[in-house]
Ligand SMILES: Nc1ncnc2c1ncn2[C@@H]1O[C@H](COP(=O)(O)OP(=O)(O)O)[C@@H](O)[C@H]1O
């Protein structure tokens with residue numbers, strides 16, 4: 001039997017598309033309440049790694065564990081579907097392009113899954129929608145369709161939608177990369193709030209300042225490997241690897 | 257132009273137009289059914305179903321609808337399929353329309369951004385729950401207009417069943433030409449009635465399309 005001691009555990013993750021090896025033996029542990037940021041150049045495999053956590057992209061090798069249960073279990077198709085659907089209820093995910101359901105209002109976006117999967121009454125569903133949208137500061141737009149919201153507002157609704165399932169873990173894949181610069185802060189504020197509530201989070205981001213201010217640990221990835229990993233003070237201020245230094249020089253040049 | 261004659265035969269043409277409408281409605285319903293099944297097959301997870309769906313589309317779009325009708329109506333009895341002309345017309349045209357609708361429906365479904373299904377699956381929805389609650393409601397809205405085009409084509413294609421002697425508009429026009437020797441007036445009258453049917457259908461489609469769009 002495997003000894004399960006970390007909240008999230010990625011063991012020897014390997015992923016290939018044909019002959020292209022996108023993830024090369026990556027291991028990562030995240031403790032309950034921890035926030036880990038993943039940084040690195042475009043194409044380095046950050047999204048692939050994050051999407052392996054809820055098996056949106058299946059690994060070709062390695063294991064992912066959450067709270068003592070293996071996510072990417074080897075099961076027959078039907079059983080696996082059942083298992084993964086249950087696992088995903090515990091793993092919230094926020095996408096770069098929001099992926100809000102355009103045919104549903106903010107309220108309906110938030111309550112669709114809880115209603116369907118947890119059988120909430122109409123009353124409880126409404127309460128949940130108000131609660132979650134309040135949390136992201138979108139209560140005043142509760143009956144708006146996504147087409148009438150700004151990018152930042154859409155992303156905040158998308159976060160509320162994920163939170164409504166009461167996940168144990170939140171994954172953010174460049175949640176602010178598609179936003180106009182002036183809309184980035186409102187989304188970062190929401191993520192900061194989650195951090196204060198000790199939500200366990202894995203955040204793929206291009207925003208070094210934000211990463212430095214909220215995360216407990218930073219992972220620098222390049223070409224499918226973790227080049228450097230450590231607390232933000234070290235990785236951002238005193239990186240030990242040349243590749244990290246070079247990457248940070250490019251990315252902090254504007255910010256300095 | 258013989259307006260008197262046109263007015264005299266007009267009631268009989270109205271009866272024939274009613275047959276054309278019945279043909280159109282039944283064909284559309286059968287077409288939608290076949291189209292839904294065809295699209296489901298083409299998008300299936302199973303290779304055999306995908307192949308069957310693709311074969312259905314290429315066979316029925318790759319041959320003239322008239323030949324399909326002839327095979328069904330004239331050739332059918334040879335292999336034990338006995339249908340009256342109206343039945344053969346509906347079934348033949350319905351299966352033919354279904355091949356076009358298969359592509360329409362499939363096109364609308366695959367045009368939905370894949371992030372939509374991902375978001376739904378991420379929340380814990382099953383493949384089917386995601387399809388039914390997230391993909392189809394969006395795809396259905398996109399389908400209204402192109403299915404309207406299919407409907408337009410299908411109504412016009414009902415004229416083909418005159419060739420297997422279903423007494424609809426085109427057949428009726430031909431029959432009255434036999435007794436009146438006025439092809440210009442008779443075809444004009446038939447054409448006019450087709451136009452009215454198609455115009456009304458087009459308006460209904462436009463109305464529905466507007467109604468289902470999200471504001
Ligand atoms: N479906 C796919 N098929 C083939 N290659 C892919 C696919 N998805 C991602 N890749 C490749 O995997 C690599 C890592 O991609 P990704 O994880 O998206 O990087 P990042 O998020 O760090 O920018 C890239 O080289 C990308 O081209």
Ligand SMILES: [Mg+2]
Nearest residue numbers: 046047048174
């Ligand atoms: Mg990415």
